[in-house]
Amino acid sequence: MTGATAPPTTSAFRRPTKPPPPAFAIWGTIGFIAVTLLFAWDWRYGIGFSPAEIIENLGRRNPILEGARNLDWSTLASPTVIAGFVETFQMAAIATILGGIVALPLALLNSVTGAPNRTVYVLVKNFNSFIRAIPDLIYAVFFVAAIGRGAMPGILALFFLSVAVIAKLTSDIVDGIDPGPIESARASGATHTQMLRTAVLPQILPGYTSFALYTFEINLRGSAVLGFVGAGGIGQVFNNYYQRGWFDRLAAVVVGFFVVVFIVDRVSIAVRKRLL
Amino acid sequence: MITFEHASVTYPGGVQALKDVSLTLEEGEFVVIVGLSGAGKSTLIRAVNGLVPLTSGTCRVGDQVVDPTDKRAIRALRAEVGMIFQTHNLVKRTTVLNNVLMGRLHRTATWRTLLGTYTKEDVEIAMQALERVEIVEKAYVRASNLSGGQQQRVGIARALAQQPKVVLADEPTASLDPPTSHIVMRDLKRICRELNITMLVNLHFLDLARAYADRIVGLRAGELVYDGPGAEADETVFRDIYGRSLTADDVLEKQGTL
Amino acid sequence: MNGPTTDEQARQRLEEITRPEKPFNRFKWIVTAVLLVMFLGSSATVDVQLGQITALPERTVFYLGLMFGPPDLGEIPRATTAMIESLGMAWIGTMIGAALSFPLAFLAATNLFSKPIVFVARQILNLFRAVPEIVFLIMLLPVTGLTPVSVALALGISSIGTLGKLSAEVIEGIDHGPVEAADAAGGGRLQRIRWSVIPQVIPEIVALWLYRFEINIRNSAVAGAVGAGGIGTLLIRQISQLRDWAAAGTALAVMVILTLIVDTISGRVRRRIIRGPQRAVDIGADEDDDDGGGRTPKVPGPAPTTAGNGPLAPI
Numbered sequence: 068m069t070g071a072t073a074p075p076t077t078s079a080f081r082r083p084t085k086p087p088p089p090a091f092a093i094w095g096t097i098g099f100i101a102v103t104l105l106f107a108w109d110w111r112y113g114i115g116f117s118p119a120e121i122i123e124n125l126g127r128r129n130p131i132l133e134g135a136r137n138l139d140w141s142t143l144a145s146p147t148v149i150a151g152f153v154e155t156f157q158m159a160a161i162a163t164i165l166g167g168i169v170a171l172p173l174a175l176l177n178s179v180t181g182a183p184n185r186t187v188y189v190l191v192k193n194f195n196s197f198i199r200a201i202p203d204l205i206y207a208v209f210f211v212a213a214i215g216r217g218a219m220p221g222i223l224a225l226f227f228l229s230v231a232v233i234a235k236l237t238s239d240i241v242d243g244i245d246p247g248p249i250e251s252a253r254a255s256g257a258t259h260t261q262m263l264r265t266a267v268l269p270q271i272l273p274g275y276t277s278f279a280l281y282t283f284e285i286n287l288r289g290s291a292v293l294g295f296v297g298a299g300g301i302g303q304v305f306n307n308y309y310q311r312g313w314f315d316r317l318a319a320v321v322v323g324f325f326v327v328v329f330i331v332d333r334v335s336i337a338v339r340k341r342l343l
Numbered sequence: 344m345i346t347f348e349h350a351s352v353t354y355p356g357g358v359q360a361l362k363d364v365s366l367t368l369e370e371g372e373f374v375v376i377v378g379l380s381g382a383g384k385s386t387l388i389r390a391v392n393g394l395v396p397l398t399s400g401t402c403r404v405g406d407q408v409v410d411p412t413d414k415r416a417i418r419a420l421r422a423e424v425g426m427i428f429q430t431h432n433l434v435k436r437t438t439v440l441n442n443v444l445m446g447r448l449h450r451t452a453t454w455r456t457l458l459g460t461y462t463k464e465d466v467e468i469a470m471q472a473l474e475r476v477e478i479v480e481k482a483y484v485r486a487s488n489l490s491g492g493q494q495q496r497v498g499i500a501r502a503l504a505q506q507p508k509v510v511l512a513d514e515p516t517a518s519l520d521p522p523t524s525h526i527v528m529r530d531l532k533r534i535c536r537e538l539n540i541t542m543l544v545n546l547h548f549l550d551l552a553r554a555y556a557d558r559i560v561g562l563r564a565g566e567l568v569y570d571g572p573g574a575e576a577d578e579t580v581f582r583d584i585y586g587r588s589l590t591a592d593d594v595l596e597k598q599g600t601l
Numbered sequence: 602m603n604g605p606t607t608d609e610q611a612r613q614r615l616e617e618i619t620r621p622e623k624p625f626n627r628f629k630w631i632v633t634a635v636l637l638v639m640f641l642g643s644s645a646t647v648d649v650q651l652g653q654i655t656a657l658p659e660r661t662v663f664y665l666g667l668m669f670g671p672p673d674l675g676e677i678p679r680a681t682t683a684m685i686e687s688l689g690m691a692w693i694g695t696m697i698g699a700a701l702s703f704p705l706a707f708l709a710a711t712n713l714f715s716k717p718i719v720f721v722a723r724q725i726l727n728l729f730r731a732v733p734e735i736v737f738l739i740m741l742l743p744v745t746g747l748t749p750v751s752v753a754l755a756l757g758i759s760s761i762g763t764l765g766k767l768s769a770e771v772i773e774g775i776d777h778g779p780v781e782a783a784d785a786a787g788g789g790r791l792q793r794i795r796w797s798v799i800p801q802v803i804p805e806i807v808a809l810w811l812y813r814f815e816i817n818i819r820n821s822a823v824a825g826a827v828g829a830g831g832i833g834t835l836l837i838r839q840i841s842q843l844r845d846w847a848a849a850g851t852a853l854a855v856m857v858i859l860t861l862i863v864d865t866i867s868g869r870v871r872r873r874i875i876r877g878p879q880r881a882v883d884i885g886a887d888e889d890d891d892d893g894g895g896r897t898p899k900v901p902g903p904a905p906t907t908a909g910n911g912p913l914a915p916i
Contacts (some may be wrong), residue, residue: 106689116748157643202822247432256449258420291733295826
């Protein structure tokens with residue numbers, strides 16, 4: 068392919084020069100790289116990210132990986148671990164169901180189609196963004212401090228997480244539905260609420276249910292970290308073993324947790340396919 | 344039954360869809376509006392139930408003035424005015440019966456709607472409406488599983504479930520094949536007669552309009568250009584309404600005579 | 602479908618048709634029953650003291666009062682620095698996840714590779730998705746210590762699964778014309794990907810990275826669980842150790858405000874990347890001359906269309 072010479076052109080047309088890439092692409096790329104460098108650099112506002120250092124440190128003694136090499140399977144049968152798994156499941160179930168119920172009206176009002184007027188739309192949109200801006204771990208810390216340790220603050224944290232995720236994802240599909248039934252509901256003299264229930268809800272129901280199921284998985288995974296601040300669930304066990312350095316047991320629980328999440332993920336995908 | 348007085352509609356973009364239309368429809372009349380697309384047919388129909396507000400002039404149904412700004416009054420008025428759409432506008436994911444019950448919303452308490460439970464009487468009315476369009480056996484079938492013609496019958500049943508005095512139909516046959524179009528038009532006409540309902544129907548096809556209309560109203564660029572009995576509307580009249588000579592696209596049966 | 606010709610016939614037909622019985626919707630009842638059992642069963646057995654529920658409203662109001670009473674303005678610089686550190690972890694983490702997921706996404710696309718390869722690639726992606734961030738973070742602590750770098754790595758590794766899966770979906774949605782053209786020109790598989798696939802998918806994939814960045818900002822709070830820096834660590838220390846509620850309120854406000862600002866910028870860039878330079882379709886600009894055709898005429902009132910909110914992808 069190399070070394071091919073083109074015959075001299077005799078065409079009367081001037082060949083167009085290759086257009087430069089759009090300014091947005093150039094500045095976007097520069098901005099991307101600049102932001103990455105600024106954050107990676109080791110200075111006041113960077114995190115000091117050095118690949119060389121990481122590779123060098125990979126050779127260090129890693130007690131956790133050593134623990135993972137001789138897993139203590141018997142841990143999985145211990146009552147505290149089983150109780151942790153059960154609690155995680157309970158927390159995720161309660162939070163997803165309550166969160167789903169609360170998220171539905173918030174999702175409807177968070178869309179141009181579903182909001183009765185501009186004011187409600189803007190208010191609900193900002194409210195949802197606010198809820199979404201606070202991480203579940205921070206909700207958990209707050210509620211642990213306010214009402215004490217245990218599953219309750221964990222449920223509350225996961226509840227807010229569920230509301231945020233379900234409302235956001237569902238509201239994105241509300242404005243994309245078939246507007247025909249909305250017009251016919253209005254034409255038959257329905258109130259706004261009746262219109263939402265009869266013309267909008269049946270259309271978003273499959274998506275909404277699918278997002279709720281997906282949120283159940285998110286909640287299962289989320290509960291792993293909440294225990295570190297005293298908000299119950301399997302995370303409490305993780306934290307306990309981590310603090311004591313029982314890495315062989317920790318590794319076994321992590322593997323068990325992974326299997327549980329993986330199974331729930333498969334089941335949920337199967338159910339979601341059935342729904343859509 | 345329906346009275347337009349100097350009705351005009353100008354859309355936010357500045358397009359004038361209706362220009363000073365005055366028109367009176369009698370009770371039980373079957374009136375067909377013809378005109379090119381963009382002539383203001385849809386606007387005229389939607390002005391009757393306030394889906395499109397008039398910019399000036401008035402529209403009356405019975406002796407009630409259509410006023411979309413008065414939410415309560417307009418809902419009460421819409422309850423008396425059934426509407427049938429070109430694209431059927433059914434909720435495809437739910438049953439035929441649920442779609443027809445949408446016609447009962449105005450008589451249903453909000454809490455009942457939220458729970459999705461309708462009274463026995465409302466279900467009876469919906470079933471009777473389905474019987475009238477001869478599709479009651481599909482009551483518990485999902486709307487998405489019906490053919491276009493069947494979906495349009497459900498659309499008609501939904502309008503009838505309102506027990507309306509007036510029915511508006513916006514190009515009810517536009518998405519149907521010719522034989523089904525005739526069936527739907529025949530059903531509409533029959534229902535109009537049986538229940539003494541005033542009907543206002545938009546049509547594009549001239550042969551359909553002539554075959555079924557008691558009276559034809561022609562619109563061109565938002566202006567009323569013809570108003571007369573259906574039987575009297577001949578080719579010259581249509582040429583006048585369309586502002587051009589007729590083509591094969593203007594008749595339903597392509598080989599039909601006009 | 603033949604319509605009745607006489608009233609007599611019509612009446613006869615009506616009598617022949619029987620109304621159907623309401624069918625029993627098994628699926629609906631099973632779903633309802635499962636949900637009820639899950640909710641009631643969990644609520645009845647979960648280890649929650651009644652006192653915690655009854656005290657909730659009062660305590661919440663009380664502590665929110667402490668947090669947002671007189672603000673602790675002196676806390677703003679520290680909170681801002683900590684939040685910038687969190688943003689750094691999230692950004693670097695996202696970039697790590699982007700770099701690692703990029704090749705996997707192609708391997709997981711059914712229109713580019715054969716079934717066995719796609720299957721293996723998808724399972725690898727699922728594996729990364731199923732493990733929570735905190736597990737990766739703990740595994741990394743002996744390597745990089747209690748530092749933001751560990752958090753960035755943990756966020757990066759746990760982003761691989763979702764980013765890879767969503768990117769693979771973008772790749773599967775591409776237009777096949779250019780791929781065939783490259784095939785016809787005799788390109789190998791890598792050349793084909795380089796010249797006909799990547800140019801098509803890069804804008805949407807970059808938009809996915811930004812979306813993941815927004816999520817990682819929230820996920821970076823996981824650093825607080827072990828004390829690896831950022832706003833999460835600061836907030837957790839203020840609330841659970843120091844009980845300095847006024848400072849915590851200020852830090853929380855800084856976190857929420859900066860998160861929302863970065864979200865807004867990122868969301869705008871995403872939309873700009875996907876839509877290209879032209880502005881979103883102006884309401885009422887292009888359809889007003891069309892009245893007929895059954896299209897819904899414009900009605901004054903709330904705007905009928907909305908600016909899309911980026912990819913409709915699950916998190």
